[in-house]
Amino acid sequence: MRIYFTFEPRQDLREPLVEEFSQVDFVFQSGLTTEELQKADVVVTYGEDLNEENLQYATKLKWIFVASAGVEKMPAQAIIERGILVSNVRGIHKTPMAESMLAHILAIKRALPWMYEQQKKCEWSKKVKQTELCDSTALILGPGAIGSEVGRLLHAFGVQTIGCNRSGQKAPHMDVMVSFDKLLEALPKADIVLSVLPKTRETTHLLKEEHFKVMKKNAIFMNFGRGNLVDEQVLIRAIKADEIGYAVLDVFEQEPLAENSPLWTLPNVIVSPHVSSHSSRYVERSLNIFKPSLVKWLDGETDLENVMDLSRGY
Amino acid sequence: MRIYFTFEPRQDLREPLVEEFSQVDFVFQSGLTTEELQKADVVVTYGEDLNEENLQYATKLKWIFVASAGVEKMPAQAIIERGILVSNVRGIHKTPMAESMLAHILAIKRALPWMYEQQKKCEWSKKVKQTELCDSTALILGPGAIGSEVGRLLHAFGVQTIGCNRSGQKAPHMDVMVSFDKLLEALPKADIVLSVLPKTRETTHLLKEEHFKVMKKNAIFMNFGRGNLVDEQVLIRAIKADEIGYAVLDVFEQEPLAENSPLWTLPNVIVSPHVSSHSSRYVERSLNIFKPSLVKWLDGETDLENVMDLSRGY
Numbered sequence: 001m002r003i004y005f006t007f008e009p010r011q012d013l014r015e016p017l018v019e020e021f022s023q024v025d026f027v028f029q030s031g032l033t034t035e036e037l038q039k040a041d042v043v044v045t046y047g048e049d050l051n052e053e054n055l056q057y058a059t060k061l062k063w064i065f066v067a068s069a070g071v072e073k074m075p076a077q078a079i080i081e082r083g084i085l086v087s088n089v090r091g092i093h094k095t096p097m098a099e100s101m102l103a104h105i106l107a108i109k110r111a112l113p114w115m116y117e118q119q120k121k122c123e124w125s126k127k128v129k130q131t132e133l134c135d136s137t138a139l140i141l142g143p144g145a146i147g148s149e150v151g152r153l154l155h156a157f158g159v160q161t162i163g164c165n166r167s168g169q170k171a172p173h174m175d176v177m178v179s180f181d182k183l184l185e186a187l188p189k190a191d192i193v194l195s196v197l198p199k200t201r202e203t204t205h206l207l208k209e210e211h212f213k214v215m216k217k218n219a220i221f222m223n224f225g226r227g228n229l230v231d232e233q234v235l236i237r238a239i240k241a242d243e244i245g246y247a248v249l250d251v252f253e254q255e256p257l258a259e260n261s262p263l264w265t266l267p268n269v270i271v272s273p274h275v276s277s278h279s280s281r282y283v284e285r286s287l288n289i290f291k292p293s294l295v296k297w298l299d300g301e302t303d304l305e306n307v308m309d310l311s312r313g314y
Numbered sequence: 315m316r317i318y319f320t321f322e323p324r325q326d327l328r329e330p331l332v333e334e335f336s337q338v339d340f341v342f343q344s345g346l347t348t349e350e351l352q353k354a355d356v357v358v359t360y361g362e363d364l365n366e367e368n369l370q371y372a373t374k375l376k377w378i379f380v381a382s383a384g385v386e387k388m389p390a391q392a393i394i395e396r397g398i399l400v401s402n403v404r405g406i407h408k409t410p411m412a413e414s415m416l417a418h419i420l421a422i423k424r425a426l427p428w429m430y431e432q433q434k435k436c437e438w439s440k441k442v443k444q445t446e447l448c449d450s451t452a453l454i455l456g457p458g459a460i461g462s463e464v465g466r467l468l469h470a471f472g473v474q475t476i477g478c479n480r481s482g483q484k485a486p487h488m489d490v491m492v493s494f495d496k497l498l499e500a501l502p503k504a505d506i507v508l509s510v511l512p513k514t515r516e517t518t519h520l521l522k523e524e525h526f527k528v529m530k531k532n533a534i535f536m537n538f539g540r541g542n543l544v545d546e547q548v549l550i551r552a553i554k555a556d557e558i559g560y561a562v563l564d565v566f567e568q569e570p571l572a573e574n575s576p577l578w579t580l581p582n583v584i585v586s587p588h589v590s591s592h593s594s595r596y597v598e599r600s601l602n603i604f605k606p607s608l609v610k611w612l613d614g615e616t617d618l619e620n621v622m623d624l625s626r627g628y
Binding site: 116126270 | 430432446
């Protein structure tokens with residue numbers, strides 16, 4: 001059994017793994033090579049290095065462990081045809097992402113960007129409007145692992161949560177649920193509109209001009225899912241027309257965001273360079289998900305944690 | 315019965331009050347005058363306008379309602395001698411202050427100050443170290459109404475809480491309690507050291523050089539209580555010596571902070587101009603505390619909410 005990591009975990013994380021699974025040949029090598037791919041039974045990857053072409057070399061490959069949540073860049077069709085099992089680290093992002101989202105929300109409510117600017121001028125001033133998160137209402141598009149974690153934290157702050165997904169079916173930490181087709185009616189209630197939706201055909205341009213028009217004038221709109229959710233021109237128009245109060249964006253239609261995008265400089269827009277899931281504890285957590293699956297795999301089992309359905313994209 | 319407000323609540327908050335208590339003569343007037351003070355049975359004040367001199371005119375005064383938490387500026391001795399009842403809005407600050415503290419903590423952990431700077435340069439970069447609040451430990455000096463509220467929120471983020479007060483007696487939302495004299499032993503465990511202590515003789519310069527020396531090198535030190543907690547020169551030395559990771563200060567020995575204070579420009583220091591308790595909902599909440607007390611007062615009762623012991627300073 002040969003397991004090929006296309007990235008190199010830190011020494012202190014790698015050693016216990018090698019020790020625990022002494023029957024396995026591990027290869028840790030940053031940057032994928034077709035040579036190693038040919039020999040691998042299992043590939044552990046961030047999911048951005050596999051493509052239709054190099055996958056042809058992976059003749060022994062039976063399982064891909066993706067240390068990431070999105071798989072848009074993976075050659076889905078080829079993987080499905082080859083019958084390769086794919087599992088990922090779904091849920092791994094929930095803690096850093098939920099913390100990032102709460103950080104942004106609270107920073108805005110408690111006027112931190114203003115405060116930082118005052119400090120640069122060595123200026124003692126109390127002339128700023130600060131509001132509270134408490135008693136507000138948040139609409140969460142995509143209350144899955146991450147969205148529910150945000151809901152849990154928002155509840156602690158006394159926020160009412162409205163979850164919104166395709167079916168309108170119950171989700172944890174949501175006070176109310178609505179389906180995508182009732183979104184327009186729910187939006188006017190929300191002080192915070194927050195998406196963590198994955199990229200699928202259904203979520204592409206789900207939000208349109210009409211949706212921004214019915215949002216509260218001081219609503220904070222946050223996209224921490226995927227950039228396909230809204231046509232950036234539609235979003236820019238809504239911001240310029242003061243239809244919303246703030247936009248906090250961690251994802252974009254094109255990444256990196258073009259240097260000349262108006263989003264960089266529009267007032268009340270926060271550009272987060274798709275780093276909300278980053279954490280110094282990321283690899284540690286990935287390996288903690290990988291290990292129990294590897295134990296099962298070595299026993300010949302295939303009901304691993306977080307097996308993906310590539311045909312649906314998540 | 316004449317009640318003298320030395321500030322003017324918004325029309326929409328003032329009207330229901332006047333209506334509800336039609337038997338009372340209300341005076342709303344920004345800025346205290348001895349003329350009005352002479353006629354007042356009750357004074358509602360932010361607590362900064364009363365002094366030993368003007369109090370002599372307040373011959374009818376029996377109750378001072380302070381729409382603030384600190385009373386350092388009040389003429390304590392004269393009030394005690396005159397037997398005037400003082401009650402305040404203890405706890406009113408807990409929501410905005412706890413939200414401010416969480417905002418600052420999360421902003422640091424999730425690198426928001428860095429992100430804002432990148433955006434100004436229109437620079438897409440992911441090169442930043444972000445950590446997590448989850449699984450860290452916070453030491454809370456003064457786990458009263460505000461400190462406990464911070465503890466409650468920190469718990470939601472998976473933070474271990476150590477409370478520290480004079481006696482070491484139990485406080486809500488604290489996993490462990492220590493007394494002031496065990497502080498030195500508890501400090502090395504804390505990733506966040508947070509004070510909301512009031513100004514008293516005991517809290518003055520409670521933190522000394524030795525305390526900063528035992529803190530974690532990356533600890534976030536936050537003073538949201540009163541500036542007397544630590545000699546600013548001691549704090550500045552600790553920051554310059556990299557004994558702590560961050561200092562977030564909402565209170566100072568002298569306020570406003572002098573324009574030439576090194577705290578404005580030291581790296582990893584956040585200056586918040588004593589605004590952490592500010593909220594657009596402040597007066598609304600004060601009146602919600604005042605009203606039930608006024609009902610009691612009109613019935614001749616004196617066991618009001620939040621009666622203060624001025625001899626202890628809180």
